[in-house]
Amino acid sequence: MTSATVTQMKCACPSCNCIVSISDAVQKEGKYYCGDACANGHPNGSGCSHHGCECHA
Structure with a gap:
């Protein structure tokens, strides 16, 4: 079995x-x-202010 380490994910x-x-x-x-x-x-x-993201929820 192979294992993987997660280093990034969606906010x-x-x-x-x-x-x-x-x-x-x-x-x-x-x-x-x-x-x-x-x-x-x-x-x-307030949004997250990251380029291209328009979240405000």
């Missing part, structure tokens, strides 16, 4: 398109986010 925010490196991610409640805005539920409608 846990449902509306975000970002792929985040697990080592650089903001971890909250066992989930990985691309930044504080996504991890904190987009307070005041």
Whole structure:
């Protein structure tokens, strides 16, 4: 059996398109986010500010 190590994954925010490196991610409640805005539920409608991503949910 072959094993694999995951080093990147999609941001846990449902509306975000970002792929985040697990080592650089903001971890909250066992989930990985691309930044504080996504991890904190987009307070005041703030987006993640990453180029090409328009998440605000």
